[in-house]
Amino acid sequence: MNVEFINPFLVSLINVISTMATIELTPGKPQLKNHDIAKGDVSGLMGMISPKTRGSLSITFEQSLILEIMNNMLGEKPESINEDITDLVGEITNMVTGGAKNLLSEKGYDFDMATPAVVSGKNHTISHKARGKKIMMPFSHKHGNVFIEICFEDV
């Protein structure tokens, strides 16, 4: 898994959040994930399959940031994570994966997306179990952090 493959996900998240909520995320350095774990409060997960690889992606938000995104989009800020927020995280997960899929398709990498599932629970963690390297991409904002993690294995 190389930078050419990682960057489209990074670019896509920044674009989606900027476009939807006029919030500009600051990307940190993508890193191989070993034992450090991204914790958060609500996560979108997506399975991906291509003829040669398969894998999973997660986008994990801290509550304070996703509530601010909702506030910027709709002018209303729930007190905690409710069904409107999990719907929003599912939609963001679809849009980020779809955006990366389009960017990668232009480079000759094609994959199919499954459908998103959204986890909510204070301080949960996610372990991707594909037999391949796990890449974590951190993003920061004054209202909180968000992490993308992806992992692929050869079929």
Next chain:
Amino acid sequence: MNVEFINPFLVSLINVISTMATIELTPGKPQLKNHDIAKGDVSGLMGMISPKTRGSLSITFEQSLILEIMNNMLGEKPESINEDITDLVGEITNMVTGGAKNLLSEKGYDFDMATPAVVSGKNHTISHKARGKKIMMPFSHKHGNVFIEICFEDV
């Protein structure tokens, strides 16, 4: 989504847990999931794609039950959910989905599996965001409960 499609997942979970851990789960009645939510402590998630549908599956365990499964398999019982447990839940998710895939293939339904991601976090919930009916299958055991949820949408 009909019984013919649901039963292979139900049968597969019962078989996998019985074979791996000699624990006999008692299946409850599969139900359309509306607003009642399956809560648990560790979940395996899997994306699935076929030419005509795509969706997601989750298997959510209460901590007490997954620790007992580990104990029956390996004779050791961690005090809480650790990486051995999330590896086990990932493997169970692979085996249950793979078993259902084989049973469904015999009936002419073929799908591809992504790779599992495992969520750990006390009392987390999962919302499947495919645009289709959500089915929940509860299973009980004296050591705790486990739930399968699946959701598919037409492509």
